[in-house]
Each structure stands twice: as structure tokens, then as C-alpha cells.
Amino acid sequence: MNLPKQWRLKGQRYRLEGQRHSDGRVRFPAQPAKLGEASDAWQPYQLASTGELYSWTAQRSNRSEFDHEPIVLVGMIKLADGCMLTAQLTDCEPSELQIGMAMEAVTRSWGKVGDDDLLVYGYKFRPKLVD
Amino acid sequence: MQQVFIAGTACTAVREHYDRSLLDLALEALHGAVGTLDPNLIQALYVGNALGDTLSEQSQLGAYIAGAAGLNCEAVRVEAAGASGALALRQGYLAIASGQADVVVVLGVEKATDKLDAALQAALALGLDGELERALGLTLTGAWALLMQRYLHEYQLPATAFAPFAVNAHTNGAGNRHALYRFAINAQKWANAGQIAEPLNMLDCSTVADGAAAVVLVSQRYAREVAQPIAIVGSATSSSNVALAQRSDLLWLEAAAASGNNALQQAKLKRDAINIIELSDPHGIAAALSLEALGYAERGQATQLAAEGVIAKDGALPLATAGGYKARGDVGGATGVYQVVELVAQLRGQAGANQIANAKTALAQCLGGVGATAVTHILQVAEV
Numbered sequence: 116m117n118l119p120k121q122w123r124l125k126g127q128r129y130r131l132e133g134q135r136h137s138d139g140r141v142r143f144p145a146q147p148a149k150l151g152e153a154s155d156a157w158q159p160y161q162l163a164s165t166g167e168l169y170s171w172t173a174q175r176s177n178r179s180e181f182d183h184e185p186i187v188l189v190g191m192i193k194l195a196d197g198c199m200l201t202a203q204l205t206d207c208e209p210s211e212l213q214i215g216m217a218m219e220a221v222t223r224s225w226g227k228v229g230d231d232d233l234l235v236y237g238y239k240f241r242p243k244l245v246d
Numbered sequence: 247m248q249q250v251f252i253a254g255t256a257c258t259a260v261r262e263h264y265d266r267s268l269l270d271l272a273l274e275a276l277h278g279a280v281g282t283l284d285p286n287l288i289q290a291l292y293v294g295n296a297l298g299d300t301l302s303e304q305s306q307l308g309a310y311i312a313g314a315a316g317l318n319c320e321a322v323r324v325e326a327a328g329a330s331g332a333l334a335l336r337q338g339y340l341a342i343a344s345g346q347a348d349v350v351v352v353l354g355v356e357k358a359t360d361k362l363d364a365a366l367q368a369a370l371a372l373g374l375d376g377e378l379e380r381a382l383g384l385t386l387t388g389a390w391a392l393l394m395q396r397y398l399h400e401y402q403l404p405a406t407a408f409a410p411f412a413v414n415a416h417t418n419g420a421g422n423r424h425a426l427y428r429f430a431i432n433a434q435k436w437a438n439a440g441q442i443a444e445p446l447n448m449l450d451c452s453t454v455a456d457g458a459a460a461v462v463l464v465s466q467r468y469a470r471e472v473a474q475p476i477a478i479v480g481s482a483t484s485s486s487n488v489a490l491a492q493r494s495d496l497l498w499l500e501a502a503a504a505s506g507n508n509a510l511q512q513a514k515l516k517r518d519a520i521n522i523i524e525l526s527d528p529h530g531i532a533a534a535l536s537l538e539a540l541g542y543a544e545r546g547q548a549t550q551l552a553a554e555g556v557i558a559k560d561g562a563l564p565l566a567t568a569g570g571y572k573a574r575g576d577v578g579g580a581t582g583v584y585q586v587v588e589l590v591a592q593l594r595g596q597a598g599a600n601q602i603a604n605a606k607t608a609l610a611q612c613l614g615g616v617g618a619t620a621v622t623h624i625l626q627v628a629e630v
Contacts, residue, residue, distance in 0.1 A: 124377060143491070144378070170399070170496070172391035173444040174383070178371055179364035181383040189384050191392055191491060199491040201392075203382050209444060214399045225381065237381075 121228065121235055128237035129222060133198060135160035141198040164220040165243060166194035173209040180226060192218050192240050206241035217243035250342040251469035251628055252476040254279040255587040257459035260426045260575030268295075268302045268357035271458035272311045276353060279460035287468075289347040290320040292338045294331030294354040296579030298323070300369040302357050311353065325579065327373030328526060329614030330354070331459070332483075332582025332621035338463045339481045339623075348465040354583030355458040366454060370578075373615035375489035387451055387529070389490060389616045391443035394531035396496055398445060401546040405445045408530030409436040410552035412449050415527065415566045418559065419573020421599035422588075426455050426575030452528040452576035459583040461590070469630045474594045480513035480609075480624030482506075488618040499613070501620035502539035506611060509622035517541055520624070521605040522564045522592055524585035526613035528571040533557075536611060559602060567592060567600045582612035582621060593627050 126132035126145070133143035134157035143162055148154050171190035181187050188204035190212070204212070205223055218240040225235045256278025258271050272293075280288070291312045299305045308321030324334040331354030338352040358366055370386045371379075379389065398405060413433055419425040431449060439449040469475040484504035487493050493500070510517060517540065527533035534548035542563060543551045551557065557565035568574050568588040577584055589608040591597045611622045 127377075170392045170396040172388045172395060172446075173441070174385055174388040174391075175440075175444075176367065176385070176387065176442050177364065178368040178383060178385060179362075180368065182364045184383075187383045187388075189382060189388055189392070191396075191496070201379050201382060201384065201489070201491045214396070226383075 117228065118233065121233065131162040131164060131220060131238055133160050133162045134158060141196050143198050143200050162198055163195035166192045166218055168212060168214055168216045168218050169193045169199065170214060171204060171212050190218070190240060203239045204241065205239040211242060219243040247343045248345055248465045250339050250478045251464050251466065251472065251630070252461050252478065252586070252590055252625070253464045253468070253472040254281050254283065254462040255460070255590050257424055257584055257587045258457050259424045260455050260457040260577055262359045263456040264359060266456070268298060268304065268355055269311065269314050271357065271456060272353055272355045273314060275355070275458035275460040276315050276351065279462050280351065283462060285317060287349045288317055288319055288351055290322070290338070290341055290350040291315070291317055292334040292350065292352045293321070293323045294334030294352070294579050294583060295323055295356060296325060296327050296330045296373070297356060297358060297369045300372065301361050301366065326619040327614035328578060328581055329612045329619040329621050330579030330582070331584070332610070332612035332623065333619065335461070335582055335586060335623060336481050336483055336621055339478055342463050342465050348467055350463050351460060352463060352583060353458065353460045354577070354580030356578035356580040357456050358454045358578055359456055370454065378489045378491065385443065386615065387446060388443040390529045390531055391446045392490060393496060393535065393616065394445055394529065397531060397534070400497065403549060406433065406437050407549040407553070408450055408534065409433040410549070411527060411530035411533045411557070412436055412572050414552065414557050415570040415572035418567050418600055419569025422568045422574060425569040425573050426453060427569070427573045446529055450529050452571035454578055455575040457575065457577040457580055457584065459580055459587045461583060461586055466630060469628065475628045475630055476590050476593050477626050477628035478623055479626045480509035480515070480622065482508035482512060483619065483621040484508070485619050486617065488615060490616060497535065497545070499535050499539040499617040499620065502536050502611060502613060502617050505620040505622040506540040509609070509624050513624045515607065515624065519607055520563065520609045522567060522589065522602050522608045524570070524589055524610040525565060526571065526581070526611065527566055528576050532613070533565065535617070536613070540611065559600065564602050567597065567602060582610070585610040585612060586623060586625065589625055593625060
């Protein structure tokens, strides 16, 4: 079980913690400064939790950890603050999905990890319920 | 810099080789490529392999294969997902070009069928970003599907616009005895295929299978003794973000563009000098974006190029003349070496039913993951 890794990632997975640059750019997840950047150029920032669907797929041939699910929906979301991220989609059917539709973040189970079935939670996105 | 030449080449048939191990396949390709060359002349072995530690549970493939081959020399495994073999070729190229060696062997080998498909999908997804993509359940096929979905939206195309890539690959695969699928398909059959990762359907997805390919690289000193030496006149690699969401433009394969341009510049060639091309084409979208990155089509226009027959054997830029990923089979990290073995056969006039007349210059580009690594080689008939 990779428990330390799951613990280390709790900020990005539970709270969508990213970073914002002094020039206004936003990125996800938080990461060390790139070469040539000042170490304090990027500051902690919580991403917007809404955005629009940029692309999506409905996977019907899945990896061993996910092959109990007939379809895994994955999308790319362009958040309201301009940051892009990839996420599982939930609470919807493939037939409902349209590029450009409004989406919102929710916290859901990502699955079980290791022999002890550690339950891992994180962000997913669903079609926005109320405008 | 020394000039670098390709001497011997060989590959195994691409199959689900349930009765053969990674080592069996590797040795068949090595024996074929080395032929009667004195093994004592071989100064290094570069092994391109993507999945060996996961699916064959074997690391140190350099030493593992060199030992089995009876070689006691520098032996290195190179890994960059699907670009592993091409990157191994680049390491071999650099060893000769730098003057460190005069004879090296490059091997691409993949043994994909020792585990069931769900485990294979998990291994292939290691080429994605582990924390941002793989952890979500995204597969490598799913990642390409995200690009295709966006491409269809941006350029207002139907999915069937991509059918000509697979139809072309299968037409050519039928003439390649090493190909996994030796039958033709048509656009109607393509359109009726079931979905794998929407909008990618079964006939727009390659099958990962087992195989090995090898080439012997030599300096000019040894090239004089080779019957039909082929020169590597361009070799370049580049990289971009592994995570799709961290790319500034989802539909632009930045590394493919950079490595292609750099290889052409090194070869002092314009792109229209290329007679024949091999790309990473596990799906039509991959071929289309590669053609656009290399400048053969304007953005959003690559499917039109395919529809007009430009990529066919009698077209201006024949693509996947041995079947490409779709019909020859997707040999994972071995692919980059397969591409070069197939192009060398073309340049030597040994491609049989798939021979392109008067092919003198060829380009091979191989991608790792969804193009985070791109490796381009340009080959030319040599006069030594």
C-alpha cells in the first residue's frame, strides 16, 4: 500500500490545491519552481471548482483496477480561473456530455488501494446542477 | 562527428507469441540482424523496451539480453514508453557519431501477452502522468480519445474522417508477412466497429502484441563492407509535458514538431524530399496530429490528406507501408526499431508487394505516450 503517497496528495485531491503566479497564471498541482524561476514565484492557491467540459471520453476497455466498471468517463475541464485539469466524470451518462457544458467539482471515491483496500477519495466533476 | 550507417536488419513476425519469451524474440532478431558479422566487433547493445519490468518482471534488460547473446559489452536498456526503441536507436546513433564506437546493435523488444488485457492496459498507462491521469483510471487509448474528441469539435468533423488511416494501414499490412493483421478493411466496416474509448472505435485502435526488431549500426569504416548501406542523415529527439492538462495546446504535438524540424535541419532536407514516412499511428488521430506537427498538413487538414490518398502507396507521401501500428501490430517499445527495419527494406528495394518505387529518403517518427517524447530519424540510400 502506498499510504504515504495518498497522504501527501490530500491537498490536491481533496481541496484542489494548486498555485498562482504573481502574473496571474494558475497551475495544478502545486509543484517546485521550474529552473530559472524564483522559488517564491508561485504561491498556494485553491482552484475554482467550476468550469466547462473541454473534452471527454467513455472508456469501455479498462485497466485492472477499474475493470469492474463497464464504462469509465474521463474529461478535461477548463476551470473558471483558466486552469485545465483531467478528471473522472460522475453523475452523468455519455449521452449527456457536450463539450462546453458547465461542470462542477465533487469529492468522491477513486477506489481502493493495496491489500488492505485503503479507500482513496478525490475530485471528480459532474454536470453543474444549478447555474 | 562520424557518419552513421545501417548494416544488418531483422525483425520477428508480430504475433501473440504465447509460446515464446522476451528473450526468444530478442535473440531471433539479434541473430537475423548480426548475421555473419563477428560478434566480437560489437561494442555496445542498446535495448529499447517499455514494459519488460512490469509484464515480464525483468529489469536490467541490457545485461540480461547481452548475456544471453554472448556479448560482454556496454549494454543499456532505454525506456521512453512507445518511443523506447527509437530512443535506443538514437543512443546507438550518438555512440557511432561521437566516435566512441564503430559497431553497435540496437534492439527493440516487447513481450506484451504474458498478462491479461487489463494488466496490459495498466502497464501501457505508465506512459501517462501517474498522479494526474493514471490514478483516475485513464488509459493510453483514453488519452488519445480525449485529443480526438476535441479535434472533432474544433474542426467540426465526423469520426469517420479518420477511417482512411486505418484502411490504408490494413491495405498495406496485407502485403507484409510479419504483420499481425494481414487483411484489408473498408470505411463501412470501420464505421460499424464498436467503441473502445469514445470516439475511438475498435478499428481505430491498434492491438499491442509481441515482437522484436534489431539493426546493426556502423561507422564509415565498416560501411564500405556493407552491400547496401543506409545512412542516418538526421536524428533528433524532443520532449513536452507528459500530462495533457499541462500542455498549452492540446492539439499540437510540440515534441513531434521540434524533433521533426531538427532532424530535417540536420539532414539539410526540406520535408518534400521525404519519399516515404512512418509515424506513431496507433489511432488515426495520432497520425493526423503527427502529420500536422511535421508540417505536411495545415492544422485541422490532415484527415483531408488521408482522404485524398496522399498517404497511400501510390500517393505523394506513403505512410505505414508495412501496415503501421494498426495492421503490422503495435509492438510497444520495439516500434521505433520496427519502423526503421521496414524503411530500410523500402530503401533497399526489398519491400516486396509493398515496395514504393524509387524511394531514396525516408522519415521515421516515434512517440512515447501521447507524444511527450518524440524521436525522428531520417534515412537515405548511401554511397560510401
